[in-house]
Amino acid sequence: MxxxxxxxxxxxxxxxxxxxxxxxxxxxxxxxAQMEYQTRKGPEFNANNSSSKxxxxxxxxxxxxxxxELDNGFGVSYSNILSASGNWSANYVAIDMGDxxxxxxxxxxxxxxxxxxxxxxxxAGEQAWDESTTATEGKxxxxxxxxxxxxxxGYAVSANGFxxxxxxxxxxxxxxxxxxxxxxxxxDGLEIGAGAGNNQxxxxxxxxxxxxxxxxxxxPITVGAQxxxxxxxxxxxxxxRDAYGLSLAVNENLSVSYGIxxxxxxxxxxxxxxxxxxxxxxxxxxxxxxxxNTKDNTLGVxxxxxxxxxxxxxxxx
Numbered sequence: 001m002x003x004x005x006x007x008x009x010x011x012x013x014x015x016x017x018x019x020x021x022x023x024x025x026x027x028x029x030x031x032x033a034q035m036e037y038q039t040r041k042g043p044e045f046n047a048n049n050s051s052s053k054x055x056x057x058x059x060x061x062x063x064x065x066x067x068x069e070l071d072n073g074f075g076v077s078y079s080n081i082l083s084a085s086g087n088w089s090a091n092y093v094a095i096d097m098g099d100x101x102x103x104x105x106x107x108x109x110x111x112x113x114x115x116x117x118x119x120x121x122x123x124a125g126e127q128a129w130d131e132s133t134t135a136t137e138g139k140x141x142x143x144x145x146x147x148x149x150x151x152x153x154g155y156a157v158s159a160n161g162f163x164x165x166x167x168x169x170x171x172x173x174x175x176x177x178x179x180x181x182x183x184x185x186x187x188d189g190l191e192i193g194a195g196a197g198n199n200q201x202x203x204x205x206x207x208x209x210x211x212x213x214x215x216x217x218x219x220p221i222t223v224g225a226q227x228x229x230x231x232x233x234x235x236x237x238x239x240x241r242d243a244y245g246l247s248l249a250v251n252e253n254l255s256v257s258y259g260i261x262x263x264x265x266x267x268x269x270x271x272x273x274x275x276x277x278x279x280x281x282x283x284x285x286x287x288x289x290x291x292x293n294t295k296d297n298t299l300g301v302x303x304x305x306x307x308x309x310x311x312x313x314x315x316x317x
Contacts, residue, residue, distance in 0.1 A: 161185015
């Protein structure tokens with residue numbers, strides 16, 4: 001992405017509680033513009049499985065970010081995204097303390113904790129289970145969900161091939177916490193990790209979340225597997241998802257991937273089975289993406305099958 005504007009951040013010094021920048025910071029403005037064609041087939045979109053729903057979608061976002069260095073060597077960064085609807089979203093502030101780790105706070109909850117590691121299966125576009133149905137309460141489309149859109153405090157630190165990543169937030173009358181330990185220094189190209197946390201429901205009960213994954217990259221090939229579980233305290237709707245994926249970097253511009261997942265709902269229904277292929281081609285600031293996902297027994301309902309194909313053209317500026 002190309003910086004469109006850079007200005008000094010000397011005025012930020014007064015907002016940092018008597019701590020000043022040793023150097024002037026910078027502010028940059030970046031954006032994306034996307035054009036998308038999508039076709040979706042299944043009973044959720046039409047009572048006749050053979051019929052499809054076609055849509056065109058365009059989307060833009062503009063990201064304002066700033067960074068600077070304090071007198072003590074700590075780095076401070078900030079980001080805020082302006083969406084096509086004119087709303088500000090995904091804001092965060094991060095303090096990089098070097099070997100002591102990074103502290104962050106903001107509405108961008110996928111920086112740390114379970115939300116940052118909810119899907120480590122490689123793909124060239126989207127997860128095999130994504131974009132082929134709408135989640136319903138009690139049976140989410142993912143076995144490990146984002147921790148929510150609340151303001152989140154995060155902390156991450158890495159040392160000797162280990163990374164600890166944690167998060168905490170306060171949704172309505174409750175608290176959500178999570179922690180992940182990832183290891184990538186045991187074998188060259190190998191990464192393994194495990195995490196746990198809780199997600200508060202609308203009825204103020206908690207889901208207990210766990211995830212375990214392994215990922216290995218050798219040359220242009222990356223393979224991965226992940227198991228994620230949700231245990232609901234309020235009802236018999238526990239969920240377990242096993243996901244597997246393989247991606248291939250054909251060259252520096254083109255990547256392709258294949259993935260599958262199986263999601264078990266312990267309410268006695270059949271497993272939801274997902275399969276997906278993705279491809280992306282990048283040239284300069286333009287990316288062309290293709291995704292085709294299928295979902296059988298959607299949300300554990302027999303013969304409720306969905307299919308989604310997406311073609312995206314994205315420009316970065």
